[in-house]
Structure formats: structure tokens, C-alpha cells
Amino acid sequence: MRRKSTAALLVLLLLAGAVLGGCGKDAGGGKTKLTVGEVTRSIFYAPQYVALSKGFFEDEGLEVDLVSTFGGDKTMTALLSGNIDIGLVGSETSIYVAQQGAKDPVINFAQLTQTDGTFLVSREAVNGFDWNDLKGSNFLGQRKGGMPQMAGEFTLKKKGIDPKTDLKLIQNVDFANIPAAFASGTGDYVQLFEPQASIFEKEGRGHVIASFGAESGHLPYTVYMSKQSFLKKNKTAAESFVKAVHRAQIWVEQHSAEEIAKVIKPYFEDADMDIVVTVVNRYKSQGSYASDPIIDESEWNNLLDVMEAAGELKERVEHSKLVDNSFAEQVLK
Template identity: 65%
Template sequence: MKKGRLGLLLAVLLAASAVLSGCGKDSGDKKHVVIGEVTRSLFYAPQYVAIEKGFFDEEGLDIELTTTPGGDKTMTALLSGSIDVALVGSETSIYVHQQGADDPVINFAQLTQTDGTFLVAREKIDSFDWTELKGSVFLGQRKGGMPQMAGEFAMKKNGINPATDLEMIQNIDFANIAAAFSSGTGDYVQLFEPTASIFEKEGRGYVAASFGVESGHLPYTVFMAKQSYIDKNSEYIQAFTNAVYKAQKWVAEHNAEEIADVVIPYFENVDRDRLISSIDRYKSQGSFADNPVVDTEEWDNLLDVMTEAGELADRAEHGELVNTSFAEAAIAESGK
């Protein structure tokens, strides 16, 4: 496996991390579950809806949400037992698998099904053509991370070789990428919402294209847990998945304005109009998964993207790291 994806600490944790069945105390008759989300983004609106609309509570779960910026940090938190469930890209579970984990990380409920980033240009471009990336300086994401791989996949699809046609900067920490672009680094950057919309409003950048549209359906952000945790807490994993599906249906049935009003507590520094435009972007391109099933076609597309990026040592087949039984049961229970 190539170095630099999850770091030496991850390898140590794989060897040292014993079976930690939970990291919080149960609250009364409710099961306490700590979720670590890879970033705070409107891309994860259904998760915030599940919390705010009381869907987790209805399922007997007491949710604690923490943000662990970056896939490497999120996976490290999961393996060490400081979180119970990770909301992160499926590629991280594959990297753990490639390191020979005795306690594999299992994808059990999908939240998003496309890349969630947008190509943001420093100058406004009325009619963007991908050839305009040639000779530019591109402020990219972490090597081996899903945003970066999906971004490179989209570039290659549109005739751009990211290794030779532009200068790629990848030495900036995930949490500082937006600030680096704002301070003058790069001609283009890859950003999630609502940051992309905020940049447009403030004149710091302009959305030129959607990497989600270009890269197709992927198990982009998925709820996952260690196999040992799932084995010991299958009842609560089912309850968790039921709540996720309730939220997915609610999001599908409501418009961007209604969704914004529910999730606004998680984005106190973002005005409502920006929230609405960001959510509308994600809804219009089908980024929010309709149900929590990680299907084989999406998984195979992920493996193809990773192979194209040179990040896949061996193909981890769908059945090895994906458990669809909880999602299928959630759908069956709802009657839809």
C-alpha cells in the first residue's frame, strides 16, 4: 500500500486497537452512539435532519456528533474507539482492509451517492471548458482521499491529465484548503458546500463545474463501524439505519427551503439563502442517496475510480466490506 493515506498511526492502531464496543455511556434507556463526521457540510444534510427531526431518538438512540476533519483522522478515531460510527468515504474502509485488519470496517448505510465537491475558479467564467485547467495551479485535496480521486477522475474524463497538464498542490491540510485559496493560493480549488456558495457571495471564487456530476454514482459518504462493534450492537445498528432512512425519505419529500430551516443550527455562520442554494445544488444533482443501500454497481464504480488513481492494491469486493442487511431491513420495515 502506498504511504501517506492514513499514516503510520493507522497501522499502529490496527495492531493495537482491541475490540471497543462503545465509547460513551448509555443515557437512561437509550443507546449512546458517537458519530464522527469527516467534515461539517450541507452534503450531509440528511444526517442533521435525522438528529433534528428526532428520528434517532424515535429509534432509541442518543446521538453525539463530532467533526473529525479529514478521512485519515476520522478513521483513526474509529479504530481507536473514540467514536462508534464514522461518516466518511468508503475508500477509507478499503485502505484499512489493505493493511490486513483483523477487525474490518464495514459500510452499512450510505448517505451520499455522488462526489460533493465543486470546481471553484478564482475568476468568474461564463462558459467553462475543462481545457482552461491546462497550465493552471490547482489546489487539490488529500492524496488518496475520495474528493481528490473523484476530481482526478473527472479531469481525465474531460481530457485533462492532472499529472502533466497543471500544477497540483496537495500539501495543505483539509481544514485549511478554503483559507489557503482565499489567501491567494491556486487558480482553482475543490470545495464542498456551503463553502463554495459562500465564496461566490463574497466574490472570492465562482463555481465552474460539479465533480459530482462528472464522476457518477459512488458510495461517497457512508456510515461505517468496526465489525466487532456491529456484532455486539446489531440491534442498535439496525435502529441507526432505520433513522437514516427516515431522514432520507424526509429530505426527498421536502424542498431546499424546508431542509435549510431544519439544519440551520449546524451552520450558524451561514445565511439562510446560502444554505438553500447549497442544498438545492446537491438535490438537483442527486447527491443525497434515496436509501441507505450501498449497491454493487456503485461499489464497483468506486473501485474503478481508485484503480484509475493508482490507489488500489487489490479489489475489495462488495461482500467483503459492505453489509446491506440493515439497509434492506430498514426499507422493508417502512413498506417502501
């Protein structure tokens, strides 16, 4: 999220959100309809598509309408304005809203992914990679203020690299255009999400040499969140939603990358099956998919550390103020 470009919009939406408080809608047949906005369509969110494909939400009396909102700021806009009931987006967005003085804060209530989802891709093949190899290079990073870039810079600093002085950091490329920019010759290294990283590797355009998710540690990277007022009014629906998500998390843990890929493939019709399998296996093997919906305080504090290091945090926000684990805890009982 671009803090400066969205701050004024968030203020207006906070005022609107106080009036529009959403609610679960009767979908008929005794089911409650929930509109869920995902920040993007990504194999990174495999458990969500498992829950949809396997009918876990329906089993819990829910009809879930999934829409892609294409960006953290747009997801939060839709949530605050009442166009969606639940957002799937990075926890940092709820902190940005809180920093604007929200009277109806956005609450994180179920975690889906617990690591960053980007990888370090080099243009040339590298034998025996060392992070110091990045010094003096042209590094094509993610956009400033977004969680991928913050996790990327956090990792670089952990490795003794100053992103501002030790390399040329390129941040002026829009998220959607980063793969194309690298393919056209921009940067010696690039920070990429899947499936672009695996596609480049398959095509011989790049080589995956490190994982920012593995290096930056556990944090509430992608989380289901909603306005506090919505959760108070729709406790049963929220708990049913979390129960379905957790069933999917268990299913993903117990099945192979090939089995998972087959179930979620309908959500990625244009993707090659072998790429979907590769990506699922990569995320699964490094523990990116959360095994339960609990948002741990230690993970939350790691997120604050990452944001603080990036200069994107006005003040630290206590875990208890923006996280409600009560639904997850009830489900785990």
C-alpha cells in the same frame, strides 16, 4: 487520508481495536447511546442533521452523541480505538484499513451521500466553459490520497486531461487552508467544497462552473461504518440507526431546500441562511443525498475505479467483504 503518514498508525490501531471492541451503551430510559463521529461538519450531510433535529433517532430508542472528528484518518483512529461506535466518513478509509490486514474489519452499512461534494471554481467569470480550458492553468486541488482529490483527478482524466502534464496541479495546501490560499491568489481554478464555493461566488471572489460530483458518477462517498464486531453485537441498535437515517432521507427528498435549511440551521449557527439554502439546493438538485441507505455494488466498483486510477488501491476489494446491506435491506422491507 494520507496513506504513507497514517499506515503505521493504522497498524497499531488495528491491534488495539481487536481488544477494545465497542458496544452500544445504556443511556437510561430504555434508550441505547451511540457515539457517532462525523469526518467534518458539513451541509453535505443534511439528512443526518434532519434525523437529529426531527427526533428520528430518539423515536427509534437511540440517544446519538454526535462529535466532529475532523479528517478521515482521525475518524478511523477514533473508530478503531473505540472512542466512537460509528463513523461517518468516505468508504475509501475502510479499504485503507482492510489493506493493512484488519482482523476486525470496518464495515460500511448505510450510505448518506452518493456523489463527490466538490465543485470547480474559477477565479474569473467564464462563458461557455470547456474542460480543456484547464490545460496550462494553475489548478489548486485537494490533498493527495483523499477522496475529493481522487474524484477530481478521475474527472479530469475522463475529460481528456492529464493532471500531471496538462496543468500545474497544486496539492501541498492543507484541506482547511485551501479556500484561504485561493482567496490570496493561489491558482486559476480551485476544487472546493461547499459552503466555500457559494460564499466565494456571493462575494465575487470566484465562480462555480462545474460539479465534480455530477461528473465522477455515483459512489459511496460518505457512509456510516463500524467495526464488524460492533455490528454483530449490536444488531438491533444498528438497524434502528439505519431506520432513522432512512426516515431522514425520505424527509429530505420530500421537502424543499428552504425547509431543509430551516431544520438543519441550528448545526450551522454562523452560516447565512441564504448560503445554507443555496448549498442544500445545489446538492439536492444534483442528487448528492442518497435516497436510501443501500450501498450498491456498482457504486462500490466505481469507487474502486476512482482509487485505482489515483494509484491508491493495492488490490480490488469485493463489495461483499466490506459492505453489509442487511440492516438497510431490512429497513426497506
